[in-house]
Each structure stands twice: as structure tokens, then as C-alpha cells.
Amino acid sequence: MGFAENCGKYWRGRYRTSDGKHRTVLDDNGKPVRFATKAEAEHAADAAAVEFRRGDGAQLDFRAERERLSREAVALLTAAARxxxxxxxxxxxxxxxxxxxxxxxxxxxxxxxxxxxxxxxxxxxxxxxxxxxxxxxxxxxx
Structure with missing residues (x-):
């Protein structure tokens, strides 16, 4: 089950995975979604938790791995450029x-x-x- 987290001017949707980790609802670019209301954030977090439990969590892992690889590539290429x-x-x-x-x-x-x-x-x-x-x-x- 998901929950909403108050971030001041917006709400963030969060949920807990079976391994105990907390995840944030992300958009297609891998950025956290900023919800206008608590109810929207909770609803999206519930949906994301269900998707993750069905095995669709691989998409979230892909985004995280792509971000990690991107950071490493930028660091290596910056060193090469220097x-x-x-x-x-x-x-x-x-x-x-x-x-x-x-x-x-x-x-x-x-x-x-x-x-x-x-x-x-x-x-x-x-x-x-x-x-x-x-x-x-x-x-x-x-």
C-alpha cells in the first residue's frame, strides 16, 4: 500500500517494496512526480506498488541503473576530456x-x-x- 509524503508545496507518492525499501512514484523520465493533492499521491503510490508487486518493478530498476550508468559515463568522459x-x-x-x-x-x-x-x-x-x-x-x- 502506498502513502503520500508532504514536501511543502507538493505531495510525493511513496510505497514500500517486499524487500523493505521505499520507492517514489516516478514519471517516464525517472523524475519524482509532484502531486497537487495528498489523495492523488496516495492513489498513484498504490498503483505503483501494485505494478511493482506484479513484477513490473523492472522498469523502475532500469531507470535507476540507467541513471547510475549515466553518472559514471559522465565522470569518465569528463576525465577523458580533461x-x-x-x-x-x-x-x-x-x-x-x-x-x-x-x-x-x-x-x-x-x-x-x-x-x-x-x-x-x-x-x-x-x-x-x-x-x-x-x-x-x-x-x-x-
């Missing part, structure tokens, strides 16, 4: 990043396994695909 190939001269981070993308695509079995396909492809997917094709053709990777 590297200098000689004192006072930074390495070409875009070249480094292109090679990282190419290596990840190769690990997954090719560019098509890395990027979204079809009409719903994002503008980012299109640009990364172009970058990878240039990297692979010019350097024979993937």
Missing part, C-alpha cells in the same frame, strides 16, 4: 568520443545494434550514425 597530450594542449575529445562510440557499436555487433532504427529515430541517432560511418570508413573500425 586529458592533455602535452602540457597546455588538450587532446581532441571529439576524435576520442568517435572511437569510443565505434568500439561500443563493435561490441554490440554493429552500428544498427547501437542506434534506434526507423521513423522514430531521434535527430541524435541520425547524427551519431553519420559520425560512426565517417569514423568506420576513415579508420576501418567496427
Amino acid at each position: 586529458q592533455e597530450w602535452r602540457p597546455g594542449h588538450r587532446a581532441d575529445f571529439t576524435e576520442f568520443l568517435a572511437h569510443v562510440f565505434a568500439a561500443v557499436a563493435a561490441n554490440l555487433g554493429g552500428i544498427s545494434h547501437l542506434l534506434a532504427e526507423g521513423p522514430s529515430s531521434s535527430a541524435e541517432s541520425v547524427r551519431i550514425r553519420q559520425l560512426l560511418h565517417v569514423t568506420v570508413v576513415n579508420h576501418g573500425e567496427c
